[in-house]
Amino acid sequence: MILLDTPSSIGEILNREKIFHISAIFLSHKHFDHIGGLTFFEYWPEQLRVYGNMSVLGNFEITDRLQDNCKFQVLNDRASIKINKIRVTPFEVKHKVPTFGFVVQENNKSIVHFSDKENSELSEYQRRLLKKAQVAVFHTVVYEGGTDHIDVVGVIGIAQEYPACRFVITHIGHNNYVHDVLVKKLSKYKNIIVAYDGMEIIL
Ligand SMILES: [Zn+2]
Ligand SMILES: [Zn+2]
Incomplete structure (x- = not known):
């Protein structure tokens, strides 16, 4: 399971949908409505990889707990990441701030x-x-x-x-x-x- 963006209600959404396993999180850009729920993962029971561009990863203060629980990795335009059988390819889209769209292939x-x-x-x-x-x-x-x-x-x-x-x-x-x-x-x-x-x- 991969997750694109973490709005502030993400904890509620994952509980409601009974999703308790996530392999990786991809963040599209730094606007609050897309990243506001990231601290929910301070208490996630497994190690997570969190991907995003420099603009988003440099935008928030990573708490110690989040730092312990997540591995943050910078994405580059059109450079694919493989998560199990799923291939995720970021591509630039124009928006107010640097933003990635994602192609998810399987x-x-x-x-x-x-x-x-x-x-x-x-x-x-x-x-x-x-x-x-x-x-x-x-x-x-x-x-x-x-x-x-x-x-x-x-x-x-x-x-x-x-x-x-x-x-x-x-x-x-x-x-x-x-x-x-x-x-x-x-x-x-x-x-x-x-x-x-x-x-x-x-x-
Ligand atoms: Zn936005
Ligand atoms: Zn938005």
């Missing part, structure tokens, strides 16, 4: 997680990833008019270009539509899924 199937990608054109590399992916995840804080984050309208456009890929939207902000309304609005797009707590996706 048995020739892949999920491309765009983290807090801003609302700008996809790079050639990102388009190549989407061509091969089964699932893509975007963080859409607003429905329209996104700046630091891509918006739902932007994801609808991309999803139509890649009909073989399923698009998951998450990180829905208070200025977006509420969940039910969003699900209804997007129901005509067969390859867009609005994420919800506890969602599982089978590749």
